[in-house]
Amino acid sequence: MAHSAELIIYDLDGVITDTAEFHFLAWKQLAEELDITFDRRFNERLKGISRMDSLELILALGGSKTALSMEKKLELAARKNGYYLELIEEISPGHILPGIKTLLDDNKQAGVKIALGSASKNAPHILDMLELSDYFDYIVDAAQVQKGKPDPETFTNAADALGVAYENCIGVEDAAAGVDAINSAGMFSVAVGDQSHLGHAHYRVDDTKDLMFENMIQCFQDWRKI
Known part of the structure; x- marks a missing residue:
């Protein structure tokens, strides 16, 4: 040819x-622990942006959560990543x-x-x-x-x-x-x-x-x- x-x-x-679903579920779990209501529509705003920027948007959604220290924010971001890594262990050829x-x-x-x-x-x-x-x-x-x-x-x-x-x-x-x-x-x-x-x-x-x-x-x- x-x-x-x-x-x-x-x-x-x-x-x-498509691992986007796993990212959504991980953020949702973290948001629920922070008493923040997080849905699929809001999740669309997180696509293509960094983990820390995503966290800032979720914290802002919660209103009173934005005054956290950088150390605490890093801990929350790491926690979310841990949830994500657990979820991707479920990936199989069916995905x-x-x-x-x-x-x-x-x-x-x-x-x-x-x-x-x-x-x-x-x-x-x-x-x-x-x-x-x-x-x-x-x-x-x-x-x-x-x-x-x-x-x-x-x-x-x-x-x-x-x-x-x-x-x-x-x-x-x-x-x-x-x-x-x-x-x-x-x-x-x-x-x-x-x-x-x-x-x-x-x-x-x-x-x-x-x-x-x-x-x-x-x-x-x-x-x-x-």
């Missing part, structure tokens, strides 16, 4: 599995998002290299629990990435490690910052989700079940011809 892709780099959360196992099978069968482009330190452990580790030729080491998305480093790190030119790579993301990172790297961007947030991707589908390997490769080849 002319201009065939040599590497596909997948984001983890929202593409392969793989629809269509992704077939996509990875097709990807591997085609002989195209596979990498994980997640800066999460929990990523290797989560892949093990999903029983998907054997599919991946490389997992981005969070300790080696200095700048998170939208900086392209997560994706260029994977390509560099596997010796693949950036223009021969496809990145798959579900977040606008992730698509920005892929585009900045000069790679072909594939997005899963809403057009209003992800319209700047080269190729987009609404849901993981709509991600087809052959369609991705065809769109990549069309892009390379431009």
Whole structure:
């Protein structure tokens, strides 16, 4: 195939599995301990922001809780992370998002290299629990990435490690910052989700079940011809 892709780099959360539910349950448990009412609608405000910033928003929601010392806030953030780590122990292959196992099978069968482009330190452990580790030729080491998305480093790190030119790579993301990172790297961007947030991707589908390997490769080849 002319201009065939040599590497596909997948984001983890929202593409392969969805750990957002575990983050929600962990924050909810902490909020209840603080007598703060926390629901899914408020949880949407926490997506994509840091643990400490999320904690500040929850404390502000509680009103009288904002006068806590930094030491206490750090303790609360650590407690939340502990709940999250307990919850992700329940992850199993049943938590793989629809269509992704077939996509990875097709990807591997085609002989195209596979990498994980997640800066999460929990990523290797989560892949093990999903029983998907054997599919991946490389997992981005969070300790080696200095700048998170939208900086392209997560994706260029994977390509560099596997010796693949950036223009021969496809990145798959579900977040606008992730698509920005892929585009900045000069790679072909594939997005899963809403057009209003992800319209700047080269190729987009609404849901993981709509991600087809052959369609991705065809769109990549069309892009390379431009």
